[in-house]
Amino acid sequence: MNKPTAFVFLFIFMGTLVQGQKEYWEDPTMIGENKEPGHATLIPFDNLDQALLGDRLASAHFLSLNGTWKFNWVSKPDERPLEFFNLDYNVNNWVNIDVPSSWQLEGYGQPIYTNVKHPFPDPQPPVAPRDNNPVGSYRRTFTLPDNWNDGQIILHFDGVKSAFFIWINGKKVGYSQGSMTPAEFNITSYLLPGENIIAAQVFRWSDAAFIEDQDFWRLSGIYRDVYLMHVPDVHIRHYKAIAELTDNYQNGLLSLTTDLSNYSSSPKRILLKASLFDPAQQEIGVIQSIEQELSPNTGKKLDFFLEVNDISQWSAEIPNLYTLVLNLIDSNIESIEYISTKVGFRSVELKNxxxxxxxxxxxxxGVN
Incomplete structure (x- = not known):
C-alpha cells in the first residue's frame, strides 16, 4: 500500500472513531462520573445540643453556595463556552443569576409543558437534539471557613436539570445526570488556600429526557440548593433507621444500619453510640458498639436493634416523632461527630x- 492510500485509510478510520464517540449527555451508559455513592440526608454537628436541634444552617460544617452566580446561556451545545472554567477566563460581562432557580423563569429559554409526547420535535433516542439543547454555564467563587483545614469537603447539589459537568479551580471534577436526585463530589484534593472557583455547565436535554414522559413542566438549571459539607476523616457516611411497632402496636423496635468510612491513610479505632430521644428530648434508649477498627481508606457496616416500651405511635393525624442521634467516638473517648434524624414508629400492613x-x-x- 502506497503512502497516499494509507493516509486516506487512516483519515477515514480516525473519522469513524470521532463519529463513534458519544458525548456524555448522549450516552445511556453514562449517568455519572466521580460521584459519591448516595446516602441518607445528613449534616455533622459538633455536640449533642446542636444535633438535637437539627438545624443544618447552624452547623459549623455546612456552607451554602446559594446566591448570585455568573451565568451564560446559549441555545445549543456547539455555542457553549469551552474554557470558562479556567482560572484566567473573564466572566465579568456575564449576567447574574440566582441559584437555586430555573433559568426559564429568569428569562432564558421557554418553559415547556407536555404529557405523553416528547418536549422536542423529531426525537432520535438516545441522542438529545443538537440544534435545540440550551446550555447554561455557571461560575462563582467561595472561601472555606478557617476550621475546615482537616477532613473531607463534599460538594452537594440537591437537584440539577438535566445533566451537568462540574469543575473546581479549573480542574474537571465529574459529571452527573438524574434531575430529581442529589449529586455529591469529594472536592478535597481540588481546593486551594483562600479563594476558590466553582464552575458548572448544565444541559437542558440528555438521553435521560427520553424516559421523562410524564405530565409536568420541563424547566432547567440548578434549581435546588447547593452547599459544601465538611466531614471528619472518620465519618458516618450513611445510616438507615427503620422504626416499627411490636406487641400489638404498643412497643417499638428500631432497626439501625450504619456505614462508617475512614478516608485517612492510617487505621482508626472508634466506637459508635446511638441514642433515642423522645419528643421532650429525654433519652429513652441507647445502643453502643464495641470498639471497631477501620482500615485505611475503607468502610465498615454496623447493625443494631433497640427495643422501646410504651411507644407513642406516628400517624398522619398525630405525627409523634423521636430524635435519633448517632455519635462517633475515637479511641480517646472524644466525640468525632454527631448526626441526627427524626424517626416515627408506625406499622403499615395489608390484611384481607x-x-x-x-x-x-x-x-x-387520590386524584390525577
Missing part, C-alpha cells in the same frame, strides 16, 4: 385486602 396503619384501616383517596 385492607391497608392498616398502626392496626387501623385507612382509605386512600
Amino acid at each position: 385486602g385492607q391497608m392498616l396503619v398502626n392496626g387501623k384501616p385507612i382509605i386512600i383517596k
Whole structure:
C-alpha cells in the first residue's frame, strides 16, 4: 500500500472513531462520573445540643453556595463556552443569576409543558437534539471557613436539570445526570488556600429526557440548593433507621444500619453510640458498639436493634416523632461527630385486602 492510500485509510478510520464517540449527555451508559455513592440526608454537628436541634444552617460544617452566580446561556451545545472554567477566563460581562432557580423563569429559554409526547420535535433516542439543547454555564467563587483545614469537603447539589459537568479551580471534577436526585463530589484534593472557583455547565436535554414522559413542566438549571459539607476523616457516611411497632402496636423496635468510612491513610479505632430521644428530648434508649477498627481508606457496616416500651405511635393525624442521634467516638473517648434524624414508629400492613396503619384501616383517596 502506497503512502497516499494509507493516509486516506487512516483519515477515514480516525473519522469513524470521532463519529463513534458519544458525548456524555448522549450516552445511556453514562449517568455519572466521580460521584459519591448516595446516602441518607445528613449534616455533622459538633455536640449533642446542636444535633438535637437539627438545624443544618447552624452547623459549623455546612456552607451554602446559594446566591448570585455568573451565568451564560446559549441555545445549543456547539455555542457553549469551552474554557470558562479556567482560572484566567473573564466572566465579568456575564449576567447574574440566582441559584437555586430555573433559568426559564429568569428569562432564558421557554418553559415547556407536555404529557405523553416528547418536549422536542423529531426525537432520535438516545441522542438529545443538537440544534435545540440550551446550555447554561455557571461560575462563582467561595472561601472555606478557617476550621475546615482537616477532613473531607463534599460538594452537594440537591437537584440539577438535566445533566451537568462540574469543575473546581479549573480542574474537571465529574459529571452527573438524574434531575430529581442529589449529586455529591469529594472536592478535597481540588481546593486551594483562600479563594476558590466553582464552575458548572448544565444541559437542558440528555438521553435521560427520553424516559421523562410524564405530565409536568420541563424547566432547567440548578434549581435546588447547593452547599459544601465538611466531614471528619472518620465519618458516618450513611445510616438507615427503620422504626416499627411490636406487641400489638404498643412497643417499638428500631432497626439501625450504619456505614462508617475512614478516608485517612492510617487505621482508626472508634466506637459508635446511638441514642433515642423522645419528643421532650429525654433519652429513652441507647445502643453502643464495641470498639471497631477501620482500615485505611475503607468502610465498615454496623447493625443494631433497640427495643422501646410504651411507644407513642406516628400517624398522619398525630405525627409523634423521636430524635435519633448517632455519635462517633475515637479511641480517646472524644466525640468525632454527631448526626441526627427524626424517626416515627408506625406499622403499615395489608390484611384481607385492607391497608392498616398502626392496626387501623385507612382509605386512600387520590386524584390525577
